[in-house]
Amino acid sequence: MKRVVITGQGAISSLGTSATTTMEGMREGRLGISDLVIRDVDRLSVKIGGQVHGYDGADYFSRQELVLYDKFTQFALLSAKEAMTQSGLDISENLSLRSGVIMGTAGGGLHTQDENYRNVYEAGKNRVHPFVVPRLMMNAAASHVSMTYNLQGPAYTVATACASSNHAMGQAFHMIRSGATDVMLTGGSESMLVFGGIKAWEGLRVMSKDACRPFSANRNGMVQGEGAAVFVFEEYEHAKARGAEILAEVIGFAMTSDAADIVTPNQVGAARAIKGALLDAGLNGDEVGYINAHGTGTTVNDKTECAAVRDVFGTHADKLMMSSTKSMHGHLIGGTGAVEMLACVMALRDGVIAPTIGYEQPDPACDLDVVPNIARDAKVNVALSNAFAFGGLNAVIALRSI
């Protein structure tokens, strides 16, 4: 089997408009959650989110591009650009045939949907812009990344709600490991901070109106965010031969389904995914130093996740660190695993563990080292990234420093 390494990363989130600034935000424990600035916010009961304030697509894209790019596509393209620049990859005609892109998203072009539903239902218009379909389709971001970088191999989108990015990156890992491709751009993108996107989540009654406080006894729900992250996954020998800087190695991946409940998380399914990733990577549990938690800040997720980690790691659960960066950038739904992967790379490469901010009161049901409020310097060789989606779909990725 081929080895798979990361040679580039790019992102945009409420913490910053690049991977570099997003990681800076994580290091500083900065709060990227603030009052939402969106149309009809006064009709929402949840008025906060991890929004990329001051963002204007026209700062980055031409008019001709913008008519085709929903915000989730713009976020993906900006991230891909940063990742490709860092990787220094030159996609030759030969390489293009062995390169692809797999992106995660849960909602696709929601800005386009929201705006055009308003046009036809609210404003009573009988005509919509001709590009509504190519803008809103779930694969738009993956396709535009493919076109921008001439990636002619496998290209598609994975939609598994909050685990979309991890499933996408896991599949990209499989593609290279199996020898099917040499280079994959992969990650996830989401821009659900529109009236309909938040109103829908309000209905479930799992949202916090004030803050995301994962693992804290007084947590009262999740907070949505928006943004994207894209990584360049590359076959190890290929990266080495061209002298590329390697950020980390992807060493394992596992996915499981709870086959149980459409919204309630399940300890057994989560634990099987974590164990599966260790097994796939050939790791002992005690080699894991850091876990980027799913850590949504809901009562049920956080205690279920902690129980699953205890179940898998036994006494080592008390030695490893596990934090939720959603406390800072919010829950990016289909894009969340990708942005959170940055925290794993930061732990492995820079020896800095991103904190769980907003942590106020210990909860006996979440009694792990959640790196409360302040980032920590620590040497870590192996990190995991958890994602557990609605629908009972779990996906865990293992990374190693190199």
Next chain:
Amino acid sequence: MTQSVQDQVIAIIAEQAVMDVSEVKLDATLEGLGIDSLGLVEAVFAIEETFDVQVPFNANDPADSQFDITNVQSMIKAVEGLVAAAGN
């Protein structure tokens, strides 16, 4: 004739429990009626739609919400309070 708040709340709960309204007793708990968290969220929604009120309920901590879901009786009382406050 308009139905009382009590009858309407019982009807909503009975629908979630897949029971006849006559089987929903005032001292019954949601758990006893076999209504899970999703069923409860749906019932809260139905109550809001029926009475045009906002129910202060957060699924993360039902016990801490200002909406008492101890049993059917307490929910009826809470809804009556909300309806009175809304002046509907």
